[in-house]
Amino acid sequence: MTESCPHWEIETNINSLGIRSNDMDDKTEVGLFFLRMGLAFVFIWSAFGKLVLGMRPPLDSVIPFIHIDILIVMLSIVELTVGLLYFFGLVTRINGALSALLMLLIITTGILLGMFSEAMLAKDIAILSGCLCLALSGSQWMSLDGGAGIR
Numbered sequence: 509m510t511e512s513c514p515h516w517e518i519e520t521n522i523n524s525l526g527i528r529s530n531d532m533d534d535k536t537e538v539g540l541f542f543l544r545m546g547l548a549f550v551f552i553w554s555a556f557g558k559l560v561l562g563m564r565p566p567l568d569s570v571i572p573f574i575h576i577d578i579l580i581v582m583l584s585i586v587e588l589t590v591g592l593l594y595f596f597g598l599v600t601r602i603n604g605a606l607s608a609l610l611m612l613l614i615i616t617t618g619i620l621l622g623m624f625s626e627a628m629l630a631k632d633i634a635i636l637s638g639c640l641c642l643a644l645s646g647s648q649w650m651s652l653d654g655g656a657g658i659r
Contacts, residue, residue, distance in 0.1 A: 540647040544594050547638050551591030551607070555584040566623070586610065594642075597651020604643030611636040 557563035558580050571579060590610070593603040611632055618629040648654035 536645075537647070537649040540642065540645060541649045541651075543638050544597060544600065544642060544647045544651070547607070547635065547642070548591045548594035550635060551587045551594065553591075555588035555591065558584045558587070597647055597653050600642055600651060600653050601644075601646045604639050604641070604646075608636055608639035608643055611639055 558565075564576070564580055565583075590603060590607045593599060594607075615624075615629055615632050615636065618624045618632075624630070646653060
């Protein structure tokens with residue numbers, strides 16, 4: 509007479525459903541990879557748009573004591589750096605935290621200047637959320653962070 513182990517029965521039931529314990533982790537990592545690539549595209553495209561396409565935000569009304577061209581180049585360098593760090597998955601959590609602060613600054617400034625709707629900053633709340641997600645969770649799959657064992 510063999511006794512049945514309750515733990516073994518639970519494992520058997522879960523395995524019969526085709527669920528492995530690390531399936532969710534794998535799907536989460538793939539999702540974080542796509543989030544990272546999406547944010548990389550947004551930040552790189554934004555820098556490209558400012559430098560090449562002339563899509564310039566009204567930064568002179570925010571910081572009037574620095575010439576607008578200098579501000580555009582500085583912001584573009586920051587956005588390009590953030591985008592490349594996301595693309596390569598390097599220091600993703602730190603990059604997520606710093607880019608979330610940048611987005612929070614942009615959103616807050618838009619609200620204080622009464623330009624939230626005019627500058628279409630509602631989409632920036634979604635970008636802020638993505639940055640916060642990567643700041644909290646990181647992203648290991650297909651990243652330099654993953655290869656370095658940084659989490």
